[in-house]
Amino acid sequence: MKWDTQSLARFIEAAQGKRPVDLCLRGCQLVNVLSGQIEKVDLAVQDGLIAGWGRYPAQRTIEADGMYVCPGFIDGHIHIESTLLSPSQFCAAVLPCGTTAVVADPHEIANVLGREGILFFLSATEQLPLDFYFNLPSCVPATPLETSGAHLSGSDLYSLLPHPRLLGLAEMMNFPGVLAGIPQVLDKLVLFQEGVVDGHSPQLDGLALNAYIGTGIASDHECTTLLEAREKLSKGMTIMLREGSQSRDLATLMPVVDDRSWPHCMLVSDDCHPDDLLRRGHMNHIVNRAMGLGMDPIRALTLATWTPAHHFGLRRRGALAPGYRADFSLSPSLAPWNPLRVFKNGTEVAQDGKLTLDPASWQAPRLPASPMKLKRMAEEAIFVPRQDGMLRVIQVREGTLLTGKTLAAPATSTDGVTADVDRDLLKLVVYNRYLPDQRPSVAFVQGIGLKKGAIATTVAHDSHNLIAVGTSDAAIVTVAEAVRKNGGGMAVGSEHGDVEVLPLPIAGLMSDKPLIAVVQKLESLKAKARAWGSPLDNPFMALSFLALPVIPELKLTDLGLVDVSSFSLVPLFESADNS
Incomplete structure (x- = not known):
């Protein structure tokens, strides 16, 4: 939120307990991803933000009865298109899972519709109760061996900036083009050098990896071996441990996460097919999978909250601390995490796996036409x-x-x-x-x-x-x-x-x-x-x-x-x- 002087003064008074806060969760067990501890507290919310914890008068109270509370989950790399759902229906599907923010790569719709597809995603997610951030697709078209619906140059992408929910450049799949110094590829890296640039470099190592990372590419979600992940981590990359529908690498890569490396690791889905989303869930499933493989529960929750927020520079997100967004879920157990109640900006949006909101009330832009120049088949x-x-x-x-x-x-x-x-x-x-x-x-x-x-x-x-x-x-x-x-x-x-x-x-x-x-x-x-x-x-x-x-x-x-x-x-x- 953006404060004015009056709302800031109101928040300061509420945080000091000088006026009732909007909401107080009494007797919850706070998963503090900043300290790595569990703290039994009364958690206070004011104007959609965490006011703090302590003894607070409140306009509304919820007796947490010892339930655990953790920050809303953030998926640091996903293609919304893989769910086969519109942005609003995706929002309706993942909010009950405890997901409150995603960083998406609109690569698929951009290959079909170009800038129009990206603008549709931005418009369709503007007023939804889920924070949608995007990295701009780096490879449209993906190769010269196929015909896509669009061609996006570096200047085409850069023309969409500045936008508060456009963070940088999405996965640079054309690592051969980077290493060969192809001008059209390098243009994109130059234009986005001050932002976040995601990587995609399966099995790349040695001197070639040095050159690839040296361009400013900061992450990779394509590691499939522990040796590969460790080399990329040692050279400055954030490692995205992927557990999606198509590629499931978490079990193999788990040992890369230790007491020193965890701040540079995060859990992501990449691709989440609709049947898996319905049957298994979203980030809650990945967190529980990590716990089931032996990861410390607090660390697993941290890799789905604080580390993606920190990597992408998402201010006031990813933790529950004074001034942070009041995005959180409550679970009766730490492991597994079962988000029975989900809050976004301090408002309850889901309970017992069901939305408490009506998606029909969410305004959506007119759907873009689907290109189909084909004539009757013969x-x-x-x-x-x-x-x-x-x-x-x-x-x-x-x-x-x-x-x-x-x-x-x-x-x-x-x-x-x-x-x-x-x-x-x-x-x-x-x-x-x-x-x-x-x-x-x-x-x-x-x-x-x-x-x-x-x-x-x-x-x-x-x-x-x-x-x-x-x-x-x-x-x-x-x-x-x-x-x-x-x-x-x-x-x-x-x-x-x-x-x-x-x-x-x-x-x-x-x-x-x-x-x-x-x-x-x-x-x-x-x-x-x-x-x-x-x-x-x-x-x-x-x-x-x-x-x-x-x-x-x-x-x-x-x-x-x-x-x-x-x-x-x-x-x-x-x-x-x-x-």
């Missing part, structure tokens, strides 16, 4: 003529974004090269949804496992074109057409027209429906895909990453088949002449 557009040689085939692996590559003899008919269900050899198609009249790219994939029908989605990292996989051209076209008609979304169906769709009207990435409705529809889609033969826990998630040309080994973008090891486009057929 089977002839994905026809693959017979050729000499073997097919290059993408191999999907459960539980990892890495794909393999193999060679297979093509299945042919009078209709050209077709899917072969008996060999789990399905046709994979990427449609460019930003440019009209561009022919889709086609490849073949093993590991999706469908025996019938097709699935399609516009959640396709990082450019989010429309990607589909199926057992026949007719099935692929039918399901892709259903997604097109909805302006984006996820779908499963067959050539007979029985298609089930989860519409994602916000950029083809997010729904405007509540969490439980999104999860119910998503689980219905996944159940149908599994009933039709897919062995994958989440075939839509696996499909969404088959278009990501920065993770080995073989991927398909709208421009064609990408061999990630050579970072180049390769032919669909491998012969003696092009092997």
Whole structure:
């Protein structure tokens, strides 16, 4: 809050006990993340801030009866889009979990809508009872091997500043571009050198890591080994211990947190899928996971409150001390942390896992249009003529974004090269949804496992074109057409027209429906895909990453088949002449 002279004088009087405070929690056990101690106190709140603790007269009292109270959780790195929820529905979902602030990277919506997507996020989060901070996406587009909906230069990003909720530059994924000194990449680092710059440098070490960190990049959430985390920590990086839906590194990285290093570590989610959000929770789940792995409870809570606030310079947040925001949750136990009551700016916003507010009253801006320049689908557009040689085939692996590559003899008919269900050899198609009249790219994939029908989605990292996989051209076209008609979304169906769709009207990435409705529809889609033969826990998630040309080994973008090891486009057929 911003004080004027009168409100400041009122706060000073209340903090001294000379006038009743707005609220006092009697007999609570305060988790003091500044001292690392538990203190039994009466905690006073005035004008949305912590007035202090001691004996206070109060206009309203709550008997805490020995319940523990800790600061509101702060997720220091998340992509809101991964939840498939609009900002307001995300807010409604995580507030009951004790989360009161997030630092988000709008990388996905920016690759679809550019500046308009970032401005939508800023507008949609302006009046919500959750603090949304953003780092500006550094890689739009992510690579030159795909077509995204926008191109953001350093000056495009810098033009959005100053803004009180824009903190700096989001994860610099293009670490090869940094090390190669590519001017367009360096421009962004130069323009944001006075702000926070997040990193993304998997397996980078030695002299290359020195150069990367030396540019001012201050954090990393991609550590997957203890050795990697320790080197990055020793060279000045803040280590984000990630425990998300897709990547779960907490158990491996836990030993990096000790009595000396903890101020430079934090817990983050990165990606949180809607079904996990509903079933497990948000930062409360990650904190409890850390405790369950043996981390001291106070330290675990500190790494989800004080350390992210300190790293990002979020003043008056992340702790419960005089003058700090009165953002906190109460739990009957220290471990596990069960946020039965949640307060934001001193007002109770959730109780027993349910909001005490009405999300319908939250004003939201008009939804931006979801780009969909595609015209009606046609089977002839994905026809693959017979050729000499073997097919290059993408191999999907459960539980990892890495794909393999193999060679297979093509299945042919009078209709050209077709899917072969008996060999789990399905046709994979990427449609460019930003440019009209561009022919889709086609490849073949093993590991999706469908025996019938097709699935399609516009959640396709990082450019989010429309990607589909199926057992026949007719099935692929039918399901892709259903997604097109909805302006984006996820779908499963067959050539007979029985298609089930989860519409994602916000950029083809997010729904405007509540969490439980999104999860119910998503689980219905996944159940149908599994009933039709897919062995994958989440075939839509696996499909969404088959278009990501920065993770080995073989991927398909709208421009064609990408061999990630050579970072180049390769032919669909491998012969003696092009092997």
